[in-house]
Amino acid sequence: MGGAMPQASAASMSDLQQRLEQIQQQMAQHKADLADAKKKAEAAAALEADLREQVNILQGQIAVLKSEIAQVQNNIGEKEMQIDAKTNEIAIQEENIEDQWSDFKVHMAAMQELREGGTVAMLSAVTDLYQLLTFSEVMQDISVRDTEILTEMRDAKAALEAARQELEEEKAVLVSQKNQLDANNAQMQAKQSELNASLAEAQLSAEEAQQAQQQAQEALDSDEMNYEAVQKEIQKIIEAAAQSQGSMSFTGFICPLKTYSRISSEYGYRVNPVTGVYKLHGGIDFAAAGGTPIYAAASGYVSVAGWSTGGYGNYVILYHGSMNDGASYSTLYGHMRSIVAKQGTYVTQGELIGYVGTTGNSTGNHLHLEVWQGRSNASRVNPRDYVPIPHN
Incomplete structure (x- = not known):
């Protein structure tokens, strides 16, 4: 079995061995702390990377959504310009109808005057039946043509009104689309704010975990230095014991x-x-x-x-x-x-x-x-x- 150290060095050797055991216990604890800190640092880093990726993806989606909103807004602007143009055309058409209606009323008054007071004069001036028929046809054509023109202008105005209504409906659809896109954008912006807050927390956790890992490593390094120092002291005692025994x-x-x-x-x-x-x-x-x-x-x-x-x-x-x-x-x-x-x-x-x-x-x-x-x-x-x- 193993022999004992010389009596002079037995006490100091016992103290050093006890110190080694204490350091080994500390090393075991610090190794466990280091392993735990590494695990937490890795988990925090993984979470940070995942959140950063989510933020990047969401930023890309927001950029696409903003582009869509801008395009829809541009389409709305174009529709508004088209509606304004149709509105101007309708106003012009209304003025034309009003002018034509004034002319129509003049023609109708003249024809009524001819019917009421000018028939005798017309008959006395007519030399034959052909002239009479021709005069009557002319008067009838004027009345019919005025009516046709007025009807055409009213139909054109109705067509313009229908076109404008269609544009208004198309604009309403675009406005609804934009409102939905704006709502989606607001949701994404809120989600991005949440992710940014989570990312900031994850970064802080990662920094704290890295700091804890560094502290655990420093503690373990200190243990190892102390362990080596005690080992050297023990070696000195062993060498002295060996020399004392020849x-x-x-x-x-x-x-x-x-x-x-x-x-x-x-x-x-x-x-x-x-x-x-x-x-x-x-x-x-x-x-x-x-x-x-x-x-x-x-x-x-x-x-x-x-x-x-x-x-x-x-x-x-x-x-x-x-x-x-x-x-x-x-x-x-x-x-x-x-x-x-x-x-x-x-x-x-x-x-x-x-x-x-x-x-x-x-x-x-x-x-x-x-x-x-x-x-x-x-x-x-x-x-x-x-x-x-x-x-x-």
């Missing part, structure tokens, strides 16, 4: 899994299945069932045992000291379902340190194993050159 050495590694299904990814450059970025895959991935026990590949101090901010999920780092080749080594175990090893303790080779999982940036249950020369992942090496990997 130099650490080991002879080699064992495979950290007793059973696994296959090697799902080798050490080397590849396209990351989660991020899609082409970069170095700094370890070997053992595909295994979730909950498969993970054992220490060599004895050493537990430098890290917790949650990774860099995508490893639950992970453990062991510092093993120097091997017989003269170099010092560390191993990393990533994406654990759960961690057994305690930070700052000493574990022996083959000791249980955790269980296979798929936490962090992972697409399935597996153990991600890295081997470092020294204490930094900047000096990662191919685990196959150091760790015996049996064929399953």
